[in-house]
Amino acid sequence: xxxxxxxxxxxxxxxxxxxxxxxxxxxxxxxxxxxxxxxxxxxxxxxxxxxxxxxxxxxxxxxxxxxxxxxxxxxxxxxxxxxxxxxxxxxxxxxxxxxxxxxxxxxxxxxxxxxxxxxxx
Numbered sequence: 001x002x003x004x005x006x007x008x009x010x011x012x013x014x015x016x017x018x019x020x021x022x023x024x025x026x027x028x029x030x031x032x033x034x035x036x037x038x039x040x041x042x043x044x045x046x047x048x049x050x051x052x053x054x055x056x057x058x059x060x061x062x063x064x065x066x067x068x069x070x071x072x073x074x075x076x077x078x079x080x081x082x083x084x085x086x087x088x089x090x091x092x093x094x095x096x097x098x099x100x101x102x103x104x105x106x107x108x109x110x111x112x113x114x115x116x117x118x119x120x121x
Contacts, residue, residue, distance in 0.1 A: 024048050026063060040071040042103075044081055057089040067103055080104045085114075093120045 026046045032039040046063035053060060067081040085099030095118045103110040 022050055024050065038072050040069060042070075043068045046081070046083065048083075058086065060084075060086045061099075094118075095120075 024047075026044070026048055028044045028046070029041065030044075031041040044063075044065060044067045046065040048061055048063035050059060050061040052058065062082075062084050064080075064082040067079045068076055069079060070076040081101065081103040083099050083101045085097065087095055087097045089095050096116070097118070098113070098115045101112040101114070
């Protein structure tokens with residue numbers, strides 16, 4: 001499975017620079033602790049694409065790739081995860097953002113929605 005993502009990444013790097021400039025690789029680690037009790041850690045290895053929809057104030061991104069999950073007292077396991085998000089610049093100083101994250105599981109898929117804002121001083 002990893003070989004497929006490596007081949008896709010190489011193909012993206014070989015594509016025209018105007019298109020390839022919007023592609024990226026992102027790693028993200030999320031560790032869950034309750035007090036001092038370790039629950040799990042998840043590392044996402046995503047390939048992504050970002051665009052601006054021909055406007056100055058709206059941009060979006062799509063990410064997909066493997067997630068490596070290690071839970072307390074178990075072996076690490078691999079899953080597939082993805083994220084779709086957007087940024088809206090309300091003013092030069094105020095930005096709103098949102099993303100939808102999904103992670104494959106054996107039962108129901110794990111889903112998470114993030115909404116936020118950022119104000120620059």
